[in-house]
Amino acid sequence: MKKSLADKIEEYLKVLIERSENRQIEIQRAELAETFCCVPSQVTYVISTRFNEKSGYLTESRRGGKGYVKITRLDNDDPLAQMSRNNLFDFLDRIKDEQIISRRENEMLKHLAVYAFKEWPSEERSRIFKAIEEALKDYLM
Template sequence: MKKSLADRIEEYIKVLIARSEAQQIEIQRAELAETFSCVPSQVTYVVATRFTEKSGYLSESRRGGKGFIRISCCELDKEAARESKQELFIFIDRLLEVEIISQKEGEMLKHVISKSSQEVAQEQKSQFFDAFKFALADFLKK
């Protein structure tokens, strides 16, 4: 099966990122368009639709003569956020064990945390979970 132009551009960029020591690349939009014999807007489309935060990437671009596209892999942020969320849920479970909060309150806290964190940008989720944990601990000191 023949791959679409967008698929080939995406694959090429992913290979460049994988080969990069910092898991980040900076490329010229015009040069990449020339490599694939397409218009620069096609490159912009691929970056905008396939290199999103939800798919584990951060992208930044600047147009013009010295313009560039910078794409970074942010998988580490997802792992840090996952660990922070687990730590927060363990903290809540501990509060349940020592009967500081009820089962219903624990379930409510976990639900609120899970739903609220969906609206937080990936690179900020770890901070969100940590801040929630500190706020909860501060409240319990009262």
């Protein structure tokens, strides 16, 4: 297969994640762009198309000095937990779009939900995600 630039960057990042300790990497957008001789927004494109939630990744970032993009591969849990995680994430995205929470809060809550309950059995995780969603609705709406 003739690999597009986007394919190559994707591959590169996946190798990095594979080699990482905890399925999580932190890159600098401009630096990676430099490595691949492309514009920085190309990196953004790859991340948004290949490392989104639908593909099982969580991304967080910060602008400004010492900025970064962090990519975490969400371990495969059972379909039920995955579904309720997606529901929760959809909900969080919705209330972010409606400006009920900020972009930062959105990221924080996603991170929290994923990490805080990483070790729980996945059947419980499913209930936990639902509970989080309910609690937020109760609080915010």
